[in-house]
Amino acid sequence: MRARAEVDLAAVRDNVRALRARAGNAQLMAVVKSDAYGHGMVPCARAAVQAGATWLGTALPEEALALRAAGIGPGQARVLCWVWTPGGPWREAVEADVDVSVSALWALEEAAAAARAAGRTARVHLKADTGLGRAGCQPADWPELVAAARAAEAEGTVKVTGLWSHFACADEPGHPSIAAQLASFREAVEHAERAGIDPEVRHHANSPALLTLPESHFDLVRSGVSVYGISPVPQIAGPAEFGLRPAMTLSASLSLVKKVPGGHGVSYGHHYTTPGETTLALVPVGYADGVPRHASGTGPVLVAGKWRTVAGRVAMDQFVVDLGGDTAGAGERAVLFGPGDAGEPTAEDWARAAGTIAYEIVTRIGRRVPRVYLGELPADREARP
Template sequence: MSALSPARRAVIDLEAFRSNVRTLAEAAAPAETMIAVKADAYGHGMVPMARAALQGGATSLAVLDIPAALTLRDAGIEAPLFAWLHGPDSDFAAAVAARVDLGVSALWQLEAILAARGSARPRVHLKVDTGLSRNGASVQDWPGLVRRAVEADAAGELHLHAAWSHLADASVEDDEAALARFLEAVAVAEDEGARFPLLHLAASSAGLRMPAARFGMVRFGIAAYGISPFDDATGADLGLVPAMTVESEVASIKRVPAGHGVSYGLTYRTEGESTLALVPLGYADGVPRVAGPRASLLLNGRRFPIAGRVAMDQVVLDVGDHPVAVGDRVVMFGPGTAGEPTAEEWADWAKTIGDEIIARVGHRVQRVYRNELPS
């Protein structure tokens, strides 16, 4: 598998990712497609996924913060970038110089951007809170934020480019109520003199199932990586292919008698004489400890359950009498086409979401890219 010892790999299929982006862009059209590459592209690797997103038809990229945007600029990516989570020490001057679009949720952020802009004219997206209760201006603060942005735009100090928000994805009714609040906020802003070239509200969920929320652009996140944003449909149901396969190899094997305890706490004991296979993937690599009693991995074309507790660096498989050798490939999750578990199955086992499963894959798991195109 690899010269690394022990071998742990996350194999990233860039063509699957590009295909997902094309599928999503077609679904969102005529709205433009922004692809989120925050959190190191959900654990896939930000720079290669950013390039692949643009090759697949994305017109812009979303990161979380300014340092991530600057990393993409340093990598030679010239497409529009959008960063929206800022602290009081954020380097707005560097962001403005690098032509990074900035989400603005509060008046202090707008004033800090204006103070740092130099002779440049930054492009800003004003965010209103429509019910998610994270960042975004409150209904009370929204008019004042808009008035200051309109004033600065008229003075040539910034480009007032967009109004935006984020949905809670709690229920259809909640999202429709949030959409109504967003439209009300846009109307208030227009009464204050704002003329937005762009509105954006929908992410993966609404981008696929709520056409009224698409406006001029959809910010696709988890769906681009092949994972469904819904509880009632898999990525495969949506025509998407998971881009990441996490694999390792058997590091050791041992034959044990019936009643033999396995892993911390000896919560698992073999039912009969059996072979145990040690796999060097643990919770430090992203294997959810809580999922252990329900989880399985693919080995030699067959799924085997995890025997006992997930440890920091390893899990043990009880393979019974099935043949196994040191070095045999083991798959934690992948697209599911060869019988391996999917990240969505792991999410079910861990009582979480697929986003967390792929984003938590640890840094010591080597990223390997397939189907790269010239940048």
């Protein structure tokens, strides 16, 4: 293959088990939005469920519906979807037994209307904005939303199955906003329960809070990037310290190796010029495949047994590494990132090189790069918890 992203589903299952062990009595939601952070939504969702995840999380309703279409039914895992716009496929979600997030009256009204049209009750999670300032209902508007949800429950169109919120700075343990958000969430939950709401789950913890903030676990934790073996708090500990293993290895086959003289410009703009006679290797992936252009001149690659650095600009379909006179052959494997076991860089190394986070590195790997799954179990087989 020109390039491949190997995804170790055994690692995904092991990560889920490790995360469940840290979650205490809370259930675990495996977040599989954005094609499971680039790893492949359906295979990773199945692996997570096999390892004991009882919930799956998606951003878009189309993602949630695709999980149900793939045969992952409510008896295997509940599915929560949280990014909605007016006129979205509410009825399809209700009919597919997908839990939907509601942050405002208009969304509650559309969920209730969809339930009437479908002839069944909509499962709704009310989201409180406890300080992130993104989705979620502001504290001043919370009583009105709760009252409207109770009225919809009395009508039989809605069942509030969840109360939830999301942290702004859980990846910065000790940040003052964390305690403030927890206090705000507890107040929102208490108000809703006094009003008669009896949710199945209360949830606030994302991956960093799951790993560093036990008091935030409540009934359910939402684990995203950690399911795929990436530490959400690399400044505190790497994956291994949390019992996690990166699941994706990205590699490509060298398409050309050639000798060039000193002073030879490399790639667009000649931002790199060879310091002397050397050997250049061409790696046939680029920013169209998700390799960050911001990592031009800094991105690490394992070629011919050594770490190399991207020489010059990352182009749309390819980039160059300077082998410093070492030899390699066309077709030889270049490893951009993986677990690091064989000395290769990790997604975190690429994140540092590009000035971003490892979440983005794995999620941006595009569809031109085939996913190759290792350790896959039959869809109907449960792994040992």
